[in-house]
Amino acid sequence: MSLASLDLPAPRDGLLRRLSDMLVRRARLLTLLLLLPPLLWLGLVYLGSLFVFLGQSVFSIDEFSGTIVREPTTATLLELFRPANLDILLRTIGISAAVTVLCAIIAFPIAYYAARYAGPRVKAAFYLAVMMPLWSSYLVKVYGWKLLLAKEGAIGWFAGKLGLAGALEAWLALPLVGGPSLSVSYTGMVLTFTYLWLPFMILPVQAALERVPPHLIEAAGDLGAAPGLVFRTVILPLAMPGVVAGAIFTFSLTLGDYIVPQIIGTSALVLGQAVYTLQGTAGNIPLAAAFSLVPILVMAVFLTLAKRTGAFDAL
Amino acid sequence: MTRAPLSLKIAAIGGLAFLHIPLLFILLYCFTTEEKSYAFPPPGFTLKWFGVVWGRADIWAAVGLSLKVASIATVLALILGTLAAGALARARFFGREPISLLFVLPIALPGIVTGIALRQAFGLMEIPFSVWTIVLGHATFCIVVVYNNAVARLRRLSPSLIEASMDLGADAFQTFRLVVLPNIGTALLAGGMLAFALSFDEVIVTTFTAGQQSTLPIWMLSELIRPRQRPVTNVVAVLVILVTFLPILAAYYLTRHGEAVAGAGK
Numbered sequence: 001m002s003l004a005s006l007d008l009p010a011p012r013d014g015l016l017r018r019l020s021d022m023l024v025r026r027a028r029l030l031t032l033l034l035l036l037p038p039l040l041w042l043g044l045v046y047l048g049s050l051f052v053f054l055g056q057s058v059f060s061i062d063e064f065s066g067t068i069v070r071e072p073t074t075a076t077l078l079e080l081f082r083p084a085n086l087d088i089l090l091r092t093i094g095i096s097a098a099v100t101v102l103c104a105i106i107a108f109p110i111a112y113y114a115a116r117y118a119g120p121r122v123k124a125a126f127y128l129a130v131m132m133p134l135w136s137s138y139l140v141k142v143y144g145w146k147l148l149l150a151k152e153g154a155i156g157w158f159a160g161k162l163g164l165a166g167a168l169e170a171w172l173a174l175p176l177v178g179g180p181s182l183s184v185s186y187t188g189m190v191l192t193f194t195y196l197w198l199p200f201m202i203l204p205v206q207a208a209l210e211r212v213p214p215h216l217i218e219a220a221g222d223l224g225a226a227p228g229l230v231f232r233t234v235i236l237p238l239a240m241p242g243v244v245a246g247a248i249f250t251f252s253l254t255l256g257d258y259i260v261p262q263i264i265g266t267s268a269l270v271l272g273q274a275v276y277t278l279q280g281t282a283g284n285i286p287l288a289a290a291f292s293l294v295p296i297l298v299m300a301v302f303l304t305l306a307k308r309t310g311a312f313d314a315l
Numbered sequence: 316m317t318r319a320p321l322s323l324k325i326a327a328i329g330g331l332a333f334l335h336i337p338l339l340f341i342l343l344y345c346f347t348t349e350e351k352s353y354a355f356p357p358p359g360f361t362l363k364w365f366g367v368v369w370g371r372a373d374i375w376a377a378v379g380l381s382l383k384v385a386s387i388a389t390v391l392a393l394i395l396g397t398l399a400a401g402a403l404a405r406a407r408f409f410g411r412e413p414i415s416l417l418f419v420l421p422i423a424l425p426g427i428v429t430g431i432a433l434r435q436a437f438g439l440m441e442i443p444f445s446v447w448t449i450v451l452g453h454a455t456f457c458i459v460v461v462y463n464n465a466v467a468r469l470r471r472l473s474p475s476l477i478e479a480s481m482d483l484g485a486d487a488f489q490t491f492r493l494v495v496l497p498n499i500g501t502a503l504l505a506g507g508m509l510a511f512a513l514s515f516d517e518v519i520v521t522t523f524t525a526g527q528q529s530t531l532p533i534w535m536l537s538e539l540i541r542p543r544q545r546p547v548t549n550v551v552a553v554l555v556i557l558v559t560f561l562p563i564l565a566a567y568y569l570t571r572h573g574e575a576v577a578g579a580g581k
Contacts (some may be wrong), residue, residue, distance in 0.1 A: 004565065007532065017485065017486050024481065027406070030487075031406045032401045034398045034402035035398070035399065035403075038395040038458060040416070041395060041455070042417050042421070046429075046433075048436065049433055050424075050432045052432070052435060053435050053436075054428075107330065110330040113323055113324065113327035116319075117318070117319040127567075129331050129334065129335070131567060132563070133335065133338065133511075133559070135554065135563040136556055136559065138516055138518065138532075139536060140555055141337060143340045143535070143549075144340055147341065147353045147355075148538065149339060149351070149428070152352050153353045153354075153355050154355040156355075196339065198330075198333070199332060216446055252423070256425020256427055257427075258519070259519065263540065272425065275428075275431070279434075288431065292431070295425050295428075
């Protein structure tokens, strides 16, 4: 077929065409023009306000007038290490770690089953069963746990019916994890967080498990390893990047949350609540900014370590 | 394929049950006659709370505001997210990695940091709180959802299609309209729906960028902290599940053949 036989309309002419030609010839200009609006928003407005807020952590607050003293000082940052504040930080990091471990334990069998044993239909069903709670309203999920954990609520009732009321009492009598009822204890808070972030753990673990090459497992079996040994020495190490990727989510989401501890948990503050009260009623923006730096720093360290395990390929 | 050990099956099904049982309890408590406590089992069942919700003006005002905010934020996110995806899908240039990190930052950072930072910025620029400040906050973290979906689809779109279109005489705008847009349409639709669901549900950033108005999540939060008629909150919660679930299901079916793991990182 010769070119002449193609009956094409003549290219349109005019300003639009010239503009188009210029953009096609200069790909970089096109990229720049495309990037400009989102960059103006996120780079200028968003990043700018982040820097303005976090930058105030080098200022301090005048004890008497309550106004911000705009002179660089390390006093506010050092205030984080006062026992009361250090307590808040350690408590929050402890809760985040507990939630992450619990998520990993509950998520692994689900991911493992879906990745290794489920057929296509069951796999699709599993995926939807994980996605639906993930995208359900955050507050609705917190509310669901409030219902379950309340003193007169369902968990207490079922414990009574199953003859476990004594065990529940004994658990609540324990020093750190207990409390007057489940909904005002660390147990309740950790359970709620675990529930909220569990899907974020399941998805990357499943993705990592699906990428374990089947012939590696067969080879290990052929070489005489029992199923338990194959799991420990082949499957588990290869699944770890997925667990780390999930941990990035579960850890950081717990670290910054301030709504759940307001509704479920003890009266002792966690990091998010501390930031909230400091910027609000206390009006101490510099200290709020200093507190906000902590999750960002913790996550930066976490992400650097995670990058070495190859967790980003599992996302 | 070998059969799964029974213990694994039980653990997997137990885990999934853990994910769904609390949602069932919310549904159950919609019908309880007890309005002061969360007593289980409910002493009696009634349908009256649905009627009460129907008559409550504050709820419908909150629903209206949430729908409005989510719609505007979704449109903004669609425009900005598609532009960003178009720029970053194939181009290689200095500073590309930091820029793509920047787009993910609003959902990577704790919501409270984003919220306070924006609140302070509005204060500095003397912008009064309004629907628009809520929209600005929401669009900031909705962009990434659209961006993720669009960029995944654009990478799978063969560049030869675009070249062929231009060889046949179409200019860049015609190519975008006739070739690129139909190909990324479902990805954009899916991204838009997820952005809508995300905005409709957002509470943390909203507490900082809203003035006196309350969106539906803000209304729910105040009900959780100071409950009045508890079953009313349940009915609203079930409505919220329905409103967010349908777009998510649709987004799943639109992208299931692609690599766009739409939900990654809420």
